[in-house]
Amino acid sequence: MTSHRPYLLRALYEWIADNGMTPHLLVDATRADVQVPKGAVKEGRVVLNIADRAVSGLEMSNELIRFSARFGGVSQTVSVPVGAVLAIYARETGQGMALPDEVQGEDAQDVSDGGTESTRPTLSAVPSASGDEGDLSSGDDGDDDPGDGSDRPRRGPHLRVVK
Template sequence: MGDDAAPMSSHRPYLLRALYEWIVDNGMTPHVLVDAGQPGVRVPAHAVKDGRIVLNIAERAVGGLRMDNDALRFSARFGGVSQSVLVPLPAVIAVYARETGHGMALPEDPRGVEAQLQAEPVSASVEDSGAPDDDGPGSPGEPPRRGGHLRIVK
């Protein structure tokens, strides 16, 4: 590959959407593991544990789910209160099926987090669609029931 090649866009949003679709097509519940300390992350602080949060992004648990090239946006109920959630894609650590743990940790963006944040500013608008109250197992913010099959390798 030559130096004159145009830089490619981030592969992370495409991987996230593909894995989400694969998990849903197999009748499983998609969850994302998020680094809540990343810039621009907007999640309920009371649901964050050790700087991370697990979010159930199944259609029945969230409203207005949008997986854009810059962020994951939706509204969900936390403790019975509907809240807007905004997760810039650099903050998504992994996506997996709650029932099996199958999924993957998303690779680092080769362009670097700072370059991605500068190139793709995150808009803070999230529509509140009044998602159904799903406070049962697998609700947003609840950690997976069994040990995860994913391992973060640094």
């Protein structure tokens, strides 16, 4: 599957702009292919105002965010790979999202295990408590008591497989 990062960035940008606030990106300026004015970088990071009134020609593709903006009165082109964006937020409220690090490529290896195991989680079936694996509910009588004498709290409504 493709990365979800560019979709989240575009959606949050639109949400922030639709609410009349100023969208800002926090960017890791040490990443490869990040093109930002060196004077704007502090401690390897840069905050970019990407509001319509602050930039021109804003493009947010699945791979790259590109626009022109004025820095110190001089118009400059900014180019940021989507993977270098650490967060997007509204300047006025701080509301937004910090984006998690992405696994680089599909062949990522777990270094702690000698690089032999994949870091991707695996899914497996979990047997039901009643032993009936075809029914996802804990009983057909509507009683949510686990029936094993344990002190587990009663569960609310639940899903059942309908055939």
